[in-house]
Amino acid sequence: MAVINTLQAFVQTALALSFIFIAAFSGLEVIPERAKLEYVNEKYFYNLSVNVKRYSRSSSYYFNIEMTTKHVWTNNVTLHLIFNEYLHNEYQSSFIQLHHRFCDIIKYDKFIGTMVKQVGLECPMPAGTLQLMNFTLSLDKFPNVFPFQKCRVDAEVTITATNESMAAMCFYVSFKDTKRT
Numbered sequence: 001m002a003v004i005n006t007l008q009a010f011v012q013t014a015l016a017l018s019f020i021f022i023a024a025f026s027g028l029e030v031i032p033e034r035a036k037l038e039y040v041n042e043k044y045f046y047n048l049s050v051n052v053k054r055y056s057r058s059s060s061y062y063f064n065i066e067m068t069t070k071h072v073w074t075n076n077v078t079l080h081l082i083f084n085e086y087l088h089n090e091y092q093s094s095f096i097q098l099h100h101r102f103c104d105i106i107k108y109d110k111f112i113g114t115m116v117k118q119v120g121l122e123c124p125m126p127a128g129t130l131q132l133m134n135f136t137l138s139l140d141k142f143p144n145v146f147p148f149q150k151c152r153v154d155a156e157v158t159i160t161a162t163n164e165s166m167a168a169m170c171f172y173v174s175f176k177d178t179k180r181t
């Protein structure tokens with residue numbers, strides 16, 4: 001059974017790109033507080049579930065995703081990520097948006113390359129069941145790239161050629177700067 005770390009790829013890519021505009025280094029904890037599945041296209045998935053669990057009041061938040069895909073994924077699948085900042089009691093779309101083809105993320109993003117290999121995510125990604133369980137993110141040595149503390153990340157996977165939606169979900173995430181004094 002392969003293991004997928006799609007969200008990890010998303011977030012890491014966001015961080016990598018964000019080097020461009022923010023330079024200060026610090027520790028960054030990314031806390032996924034809630035996940036919501038908004039759409040699944042049954043042409044492409046047998047099933048897809050996503051959730052965030054906490055095992056006790058003091059435990060970390062764990063992110064889990066499980067899916068069984070019907071097709072091979074190559075660059076014919078594109079990932080879209082839109083960060084919406086929580087401001088004045090509502091989520092507002094921000095300038096941080098990513099639209100990347102699946103294999104390009106895996107092959108060319110040097111920040112995720114090693115991690116991707118560790119969990120066995122590959123390109124092309126064969127059809128079948130993919131699981132990511134108990135995933136947490138703690139990013140020491142990464143700059144605190146997010147100009148906000150709380151956001152909703154809208155994530156969508158589409159067919160590259162037509163932009164037909166395959167699945168859409170959103171994550172409510174907060175960022176904690178672990179080294180700020």
Ligand SMILES: *[C@@H]1O[C@H](CO)[C@@H](O)[C@H](O)[C@H]1NC(C)=O
Nearest residue numbers: 046047048049066067068129
């Ligand atoms: C998803 O569907 C696949 C194929 O039908 C099945 O093997 C798998 O057990 C299902 N997973 C869940 C969580 O229902």
Ligand SMILES: *[C@@H]1O[C@H](CO)[C@@H](O)[C@H](O)[C@H]1NC(C)=O
Nearest residue numbers: 044071072073074076077159
């Ligand atoms: C992507 O392309 C491969 C090979 O051309 C094809 O087998 C697969 O079904 C396509 N994937 C999707 C999601 O359409």
Ligand SMILES: *[C@@H]1O[C@H](CO)[C@@H](O)[C@H](O)[C@H]1NC(C)=O
Nearest residue numbers: 055056059062132133134135
């Ligand atoms: C996830 O972590 C919790 C708490 O550490 C543990 O009880 C559970 O068995 C783990 N689940 C998986 C699938 O690893």
Ligand SMILES: *[C@@H]1O[C@H](CO)[C@@H](O)[C@H](O)[C@H]1NC(C)=O
Nearest residue numbers: 080082099156158163164165
């Ligand atoms: C394709 O869909 C994504 C996700 O809904 C959207 O953000 C993007 O703007 C769309 N691209 C085009 C060219 O319509």
